[in-house]
Amino acid sequence: MDEEPLPGGFVTEVVRVGNTVRRRPAERAAYVRSLLTHFARHGWPGAPRHLGTDEQGREVLSYLDGHVAWQPDQPPTVGDDESLAAMARLIREFHDLTAGTPLAEGDEVVCHNDLSPKNTVYRPRPVAFIDWDTAAPGRRVHDVAHACWQFCGPGPEGPGPDGTGRRMAVVCDAYGLVAADRALLVETVLWWQDRCRRGIEEGAAGGDAAMVRLRDLGVPAAVGAARAWTTAHRPALEHHVTARPRG
DSSP states (O other): OOOEEOTTOSSSOEEEETTEEEEOOOTTHHHHHHHHHHHHHTTOOSSOOEEEEOTTSOEEEEOOOSEEOOSSSOOHHHHSHHHHHHHHHHHHHHHHHHTTSGGGTTSSEEEOSOOSGGGEEESSSEEEEOOOTTOEEEOHHHHHHHHHHHHHOOSTTSSHHHHHHHHHHHHHHHHTOOHHHHHHHHHHHHHHHHHHHHHHHHHHHTTOHHHHHHHHTTHHHHHHHHHHHHHHTHHHHHHHHHHSOOO
């Protein structure tokens, strides 16, 4: 059966073969397999199913039909409030499914740690997340903050402080984020932005080919600009997030 390269991946090459996806195992492949098995056992449709390995040693996952928003220009439904809320509810679902389980390893939940439009399947609203390679135990606010960074536009190219803050509040409301975590949200966005920039620069300096590519594309500079913008407008963002109804 023919292999069709799937677009959007900067780090891992992924191909589609019929109704399956094939890719090289990630560094923490065993943990991710256990997580996807946990989701399948509970019938949660928001992640691909792990189907084994093929003759080349690649992991075989189920193919999730839909639109993956990996390009900058997207249909209006990808970024509207309804999709933001649906995305946040999906996060809450898998967080609740992992809370208190051995997979959480004593932490609050299992976090995806790379929630973004390019890792989301739309029909036309968000129905699933893909690329669980960096999943690990963590706090709920970590994933919600990463989603707010990637989906809500905190940066010079976004909808401005009020527009971004309002969108972040939509995510927090739909998720049901508690007041204590809302107070930490913007700080955690800044933490993610700093971690991402440093990770790419350090990885590129160490010769990691994927990180070199991201560096050469100007990603660290773009993330740095987003962090500077978020810092400058932190009070306005925090006002929107903490002034909204609490979950």
